[in-house]
Amino acid sequence: MTTPIQVRFQLDYGVFQLAVDLQLPGTGITVLFGHSGSGKTTLLRCIAGLQYAPQGFMKINSRIWQDSERGLFLPTYKRPLGYVFQEANLFPHLTVRANLHYGLKRIGKKSPGAADLKPVLELLGISHLLDRMTDNLSGGERQRVAIARALALNPEILLMDEPLASLDFKRKQEILPYLSRLHQQTNIPILYVTHSQQEVAQLADYLVIMDEGRVVASGPLSETLSRLDVPMAQDREAATVWQAAIIEHEVKYHLTRVAFEGGTLSLPAIDAGIGTLLRVQIYARDVSIVLEAPAATSIINVLPATITGIVNDRAGRSVVRLQVGNQVLLAHITCKSALLLGLQLGMPVFAQIKGTSILN
Amino acid sequence: MLSPADIATLWLTFKVAGISTLFMLLFGTPLAWWLARTESRWKGICNAVVALPLVLPPTVLGFYLLVLMGPAGVIGKFTTWLGLGTLPFTFAGLVVASVLYSLPFVVQPLQTAFAMIGARPLEAAATLRASPFDTFFSIVVPLAKPGFLTAAILGFAHTVGEFGVVLMVGGNIPDKTRVVSVQIYNHVEALEYSEAHWLAGCLLLFSFSVLLVLYTALKTHPVAHQSLK
Numbered sequence: 001m002t003t004p005i006q007v008r009f010q011l012d013y014g015v016f017q018l019a020v021d022l023q024l025p026g027t028g029i030t031v032l033f034g035h036s037g038s039g040k041t042t043l044l045r046c047i048a049g050l051q052y053a054p055q056g057f058m059k060i061n062s063r064i065w066q067d068s069e070r071g072l073f074l075p076t077y078k079r080p081l082g083y084v085f086q087e088a089n090l091f092p093h094l095t096v097r098a099n100l101h102y103g104l105k106r107i108g109k110k111s112p113g114a115a116d117l118k119p120v121l122e123l124l125g126i127s128h129l130l131d132r133m134t135d136n137l138s139g140g141e142r143q144r145v146a147i148a149r150a151l152a153l154n155p156e157i158l159l160m161d162e163p164l165a166s167l168d169f170k171r172k173q174e175i176l177p178y179l180s181r182l183h184q185q186t187n188i189p190i191l192y193v194t195h196s197q198q199e200v201a202q203l204a205d206y207l208v209i210m211d212e213g214r215v216v217a218s219g220p221l222s223e224t225l226s227r228l229d230v231p232m233a234q235d236r237e238a239a240t241v242w243q244a245a246i247i248e249h250e251v252k253y254h255l256t257r258v259a260f261e262g263g264t265l266s267l268p269a270i271d272a273g274i275g276t277l278l279r280v281q282i283y284a285r286d287v288s289i290v291l292e293a294p295a296a297t298s299i300i301n302v303l304p305a306t307i308t309g310i311v312n313d314r315a316g317r318s319v320v321r322l323q324v325g326n327q328v329l330l331a332h333i334t335c336k337s338a339l340l341l342g343l344q345l346g347m348p349v350f351a352q353i354k355g356t357s358i359l360n
Numbered sequence: 361m362l363s364p365a366d367i368a369t370l371w372l373t374f375k376v377a378g379i380s381t382l383f384m385l386l387f388g389t390p391l392a393w394w395l396a397r398t399e400s401r402w403k404g405i406c407n408a409v410v411a412l413p414l415v416l417p418p419t420v421l422g423f424y425l426l427v428l429m430g431p432a433g434v435i436g437k438f439t440t441w442l443g444l445g446t447l448p449f450t451f452a453g454l455v456v457a458s459v460l461y462s463l464p465f466v467v468q469p470l471q472t473a474f475a476m477i478g479a480r481p482l483e484a485a486a487t488l489r490a491s492p493f494d495t496f497f498s499i500v501v502p503l504a505k506p507g508f509l510t511a512a513i514l515g516f517a518h519t520v521g522e523f524g525v526v527l528m529v530g531g532n533i534p535d536k537t538r539v540v541s542v543q544i545y546n547h548v549e550a551l552e553y554s555e556a557h558w559l560a561g562c563l564l565l566f567s568f569s570v571l572l573v574l575y576t577a578l579k580t581h582p583v584a585h586q587s588l589k
């Protein structure tokens with residue numbers, strides 16, 4: 001059992017104030033999500049000690065990095081962390097190898113050998129780049145080297161500040177699989193800052209939503225995504241993410257059946273073995289509600305559900321939260337439909353899922 | 361041809377310039393680092409003071425130094441108390457004056473180079489366990505190498521070319537304070553144009569070569585044009 005990471009910061013720049021008090025899980029990927037100016041990067045920088053918050057407390061693995069009440073502030077270079085910046089921030093006068101060795105030499109490895117780097121080189125697929133100068137690398141390669149450089153020190157926490165934001169779509173797609181692998185293959189807790197809902201859906205285990213320097217909501221991913229009091233649920237791109245495992249391939253129909261906690265889904269064929277874990281993203285706009293199990297429908301995924309929340313927005317739309325087994329689902333329907341169907345809390349209904357996307 | 365006396369002045373000039381450049385780098389580097397990074401309200405004043413010799417007539421600077429370093433001056437009293445005597449008309453005095461006179465030529469390129477590096481590589485180094493001191497030598501110095509080269513070359517060349525300050529503080533003592541620029545003046549005063557030509561030609565060639573190196577070699581220096589990506 002890992003101990004949670006305690007984070008408490010207060011900072012006042014006049015035009016911007018940060019006031020955060022959080023307990024974050026000591027494993028998996030925690031995503032700090034918010035628009036620009038929401039304070040997510042400032043929070044990350046305070047955790048790293050790159051920015052000084054006069055009022056602050058930060059504790060990880062029973063070690064205190066900052067406690068302003070006792071006048072304790074560990075400078076960044078004494079904190080066992082890894083940091084990946086938005087721009088890769090590689091040292092231009094050093095080769096890729098020397099960049100990777102830079103930190104290792106400073107944690108007591110006088111002459112780092114191949115064995116010290118092997119795991120991160122394999123994880124990020126950069127073995128062939130070692131002797132290159134950093135300005136010959138593509139944006140994606142550069143960011144992979146930056147991640148490897150941070151990971152090579154085997155940090156107690158990996159802080160990532162919008163590592164994909166400066167990359168184009170293609171490069172993002174190139175790096176995301178590496179991040180998923182990182183997620184599966186290391187036990188290092190990761191704090192990941194982003195303003196991309198796509199990255200939230202793909203990477204987050206735990207989600208912290210920030211706005212104007214404050215935490216709006218925080219909790220496990222699906223729970224937080226489906227909170228109706230959070231603007232994300234109202235967004236056109238609102239979606240929930242389910243963890244599921246492949247249980248059967250229906251080769252004849254080009255379908256794959258996956259099981260989630262409380263039911264199964266049929267998805268377009270996935271090229272992966274039985275038992276493979278994946279994330280299924282279901283957009284709220286792709287979910288419709290019927291009162292009785294339809295006798296004949298072209299929609300293949302119809303799941304029994306219970307209504308656990310309804311809110312109406314000003315644009316004639318209802319956001320409905322549904323409980324499906326142990327999972328939560330969001331549906332965007334019109335207010336008129338909600339009224340005509342007489343939807344109410346606790347009501348048993350059926351959710352029709354028109355489309356899904358597989359995230360990894 | 362160059363007479364032995366002329367060669368002695370050349371040697372002395374390069375000695376003054378070399379030693380002064382070393383001191384300028386020693387004092388100028390931390391000063392430039394502070395000026396490049398600080399947000400202190402003293403920054404403006406410090407910048408102005410460092411840049412003063414750029415606009416001040418050298419004789420003005422020389423005059424004040426002469427007074428300050430003389431027996432009645434603050435510096436003079438201090439050096440006497442240390443048992444060093446007074447500095448005017450000595451080699452050491454010449455070096456002190458040269459350092460002050462040429463300091464902006466060292467501080468400004470360094471300050472620009474440091475400012476261009478920005479905070480990001482320093483932050484990256486800090487997250488990789490490098491202390492600020494370590495970061496300075498492992499990251500800042502290599503990245504600011506063109507700045508250091510420019511600073512050293514300009515500081516050296518400018519010291520070689522000084523005249524007014526030297527004349528005020530150093531005087532015209534053979535082998536002690538008589539540098540090339542003063543010797544050329546001596547030759548011209550004595551109507552020895554041929555000797556003056558030789559020395560003047562030497563300085564012209566030297567200055568041109570230095571600037572040529574600065575404007576061509578440094579341009580192609582691998583780190584000179586790299587910014588962090």
